[in-house]
Amino acid sequence: MDIGIGLPGHAPWTDGRALVEWARRAERRGFTTLSASDRLVWTTPEPLIALAAAAGATSRIRLLTSVLLAPLRANHALFAKAVTTLDQVAGAGRLRLGLAPGLRDDDFSAGGVDYASRGRQFDRLLECLAAVTTRGAVDGHEPVGPSPATPGGPPLLFGGHSDAAVRRIVTHGIGWIAGDATVEGVQEFAPGLQKAWTEAGRQGAPRLVASVMFSLGPNARQALSEAIGPYYAFAGDEYAEYGISQAYSSPEQIRTAIEEFARIGCDELIFMGNDPDPRQVDLLADVIGL
Incomplete structure (x- = not known):
């Protein structure tokens, strides 16, 4: 099993160069992937820009959005162009996109995007992304690019548990990404996904990626409380405390x-x-022997 590390984008940070240093150290210590999360109504950095900085500071480690709130990118062609640009900057085979429809309506309100139609917007975005990454054109307009360095564009992973999420995985993706994952949650979801994957005529098995929260060192519990508590406060104290306890x-x-x-x-x-x-x-690399 590969082991990746995620930028602390939702934590209370003030120096963007520290995130670049995370990328350098993650590659040097041998993590397979560096990921960046996404929120609009929070201090979280924009993930494609954060990963572009990481791509410029590294040369081998894979880059992943985990997960990018796709429907917020209302200009689909511009989003596709940003993706192919980042793929070129990173180099072939390094970038993967984890995508999800988003859950919080305040992100959409602040972004001027209709929350109720986000699923339909998501599907339109995927159609546009496929057109740009495979043909370099949208509605007869070409080139919309640059062309991706990765043939066919970066592989896609999808978050969520809905029927729509399964449909997107088997139609457009290489697998599923589970945020705030638990072993029980993955065990519950994976068999149904495998069944849908096989019925769709896909070969092999979908890739299963799980992400969990961590902090290490003498101030670990305090750091988790200061990062996760406010981040999940929208769902109430009980949920925020649950998130902290799961880290x-x-x-x-x-x-x-x-x-x-x-x-x-x-x-x-x-x-x-x-x-x-x-x-x-x-600290994490030392614990797992990298």
């Missing part, structure tokens, strides 16, 4: 998580940071 803050918890997610067949486990200090990268 990993000790070497033993992290090693057990790796064993358990590998046991159930996950292809990749991504530990999302909650402390902006780049030394978190080294």
Whole structure:
């Protein structure tokens, strides 16, 4: 099972260069993937821009949005052009896109995008992205590009548990990405996804990527409270406390998580940071033996 690390984008950080240093250290220590999360109504950096900076500071580590709130990108052609540009900057085979429709209506209100129709907008975006990454044209207008460095464009992963999410995975994607994942949640969802994958005529198995929250060191629990508590406060204190309790803050918890997610067949486990200090990268690498 591959092990990735996620930028602490939703945590209280003030120095963007620290995120670039996360990328450099993540590559140097041997993590397979560096991921960036997405929110509009929060201090989270825009993920494509954050990953562009990471791409320029590294040369090998894979880059992933986990997950990008796709319907917020209302100009579909411009979004597709941003994706192919980032794919060129990163180099062939490095970029993957984790996409989801989004859950919070305040993101859409602030972005001037209709929340109720986000699913339909998502599907239109995917059609446009496919047109740009494979043919370089939209509605007869060409070139819309540059062409991606990765043939056919970056592979797509989709978040969510709905029937629509399954449809997008088997139609457009290479697999599923589970945020705030639990072993039980992956075990519950994966068999139905495999069944739909096979019935759609897809070969092999969909890729299963799980992401979990972490912080290490003497101030780990405080860092988790300061990052996750406010981030999930919209859902109430009980949910915020649940999110904090699910995060990993000790070497033993992290090693057990790796064993358990590998046991159930996950292809990749991504530990999302909650402390902006780049030394978190080294602490995690030391725990897992990188």
